[in-house]
Amino acid sequence: MSHRVLISDLLSKPGSSRKESGAIRLDIDLTNAGVHGDAGFEATLRSLSDGLVARGDATVFADLTCNRCLEVNTEALEVPFEQVYRHEPQDEDDEMRIERGTWIDLEPAVHDEVTLSLPIVPVCTPDCLGLCPTCGANLNSDPCGGHEDETDSPFAALKDLFDT
Ligand SMILES: [Zn+2]
Ligand SMILES: [Zn+2]
Numbered sequence: 491m492s493h494r495v496l497i498s499d500l501l502s503k504p505g506s507s508r509k510e511s512g513a514i515r516l517d518i519d520l521t522n523a524g525v526h527g528d529a530g531f532e533a534t535l536r537s538l539s540d541g542l543v544a545r546g547d548a549t550v551f552a553d554l555t556c557n558r559c560l561e562v563n564t565e566a567l568e569v570p571f572e573q574v575y576r577h578e579p580q581d582e583d584d585e586m587r588i589e590r591g592t593w594i595d596l597e598p599a600v601h602d603e604v605t606l607s608l609p610i611v612p613v614c615t616p617d618c619l620g621l622c623p624t625c626g627a628n629l630n631s632d633p634c635g636g637h638e639d640e641t642d643s644p645f646a647a648l649k650d651l652f653d654t
Contacts, residue, residue, distance in 0.1 A: 491515045493597040497575075497588070500537040507536035514548070514600050522555040523608040529600055533571075541576035541588065548600045554612035558620030559628050569607045573599035 493514045500506055513528040533546025548569045555562050575594045579585035588594055619629035627634040 491597060492595045493600075494589075494593045494595055495535070496593050497535060497537075497542055498592045500535055500542060501588075501591070504537050504539050507534055509533070510535050510544075510546075510596075514597050516550065516601055516604060518601065518605050518608070520605070520608055520610075522557060522610070522612050524553045525550050525604060525608070526553070527551060529569075529604060531571075531596070531600060533596070538574075541574060541585075542594065543572065543574050544594070544596060544599065545572045546570070548604060550604050552608055554609065554614075556614035556618055557611045558613055558618045559630055560621065561614055561628070561630075563614050567604070567607055569600075569604050571599050571603040 491514075493512065495510055500508065509532065511530075511532040513530050516525045516527065516529050518525040527550070529548040529550045531546050531548040533544050535542060535544050548571060550567050550569065551564050552567050553562055553564055573596070574585045575588045576585050577588050577591060579587055586594065586598065614630075621627065622629055622634050625634050
């Protein structure tokens with residue numbers, strides 16, 4: 491979804507600026523991270539001699555799946571963004587077009603920065619214990635005992651035989 495802002499007032503006065511704030515609906519799905527909802531943002535729009543630059547911060551709530559224990563946690567992220575808009579973009583990768591000389595779309599800039607800011611390999615806490623490789627229990631909340639004490643198992647006795 492686009493988030494259009496009228497900027498004809500700024501373009502008629504080069505060097506002028508004003509604040510813009512609001513919310514942008516985002517739907518981002520990565521393997522272990524996602525954002526589904528409104529990103530609140532505050533930005534400063536400043537007109538250039540031949541365009542406009544938008545600089546601001548967006549706040550999103552990201553659903554992060556821990557890479558070790560697979561728990562999903564919601565985390566607030568503050569994401570700075572900056573985007574240059576021109577009537578005729580010189581670099582289509584870095585610059586966006588001012589549409590019809592009157593408005594810009596803030597959504598792609600916020601969407602891209604938020605996507606880049608999501609962790610590729612999220613962990614719920616740096617010392618997350620993860621899942622037991624044998625029974626799959628979440629070791630953070632449900633420490634399993636049984637099979638961890640190998641000396642009690644019949645296989646341990648066999649292993650002793652072969653070790654000697
Ligand atoms: Zn975890
Ligand atoms: Zn276990």
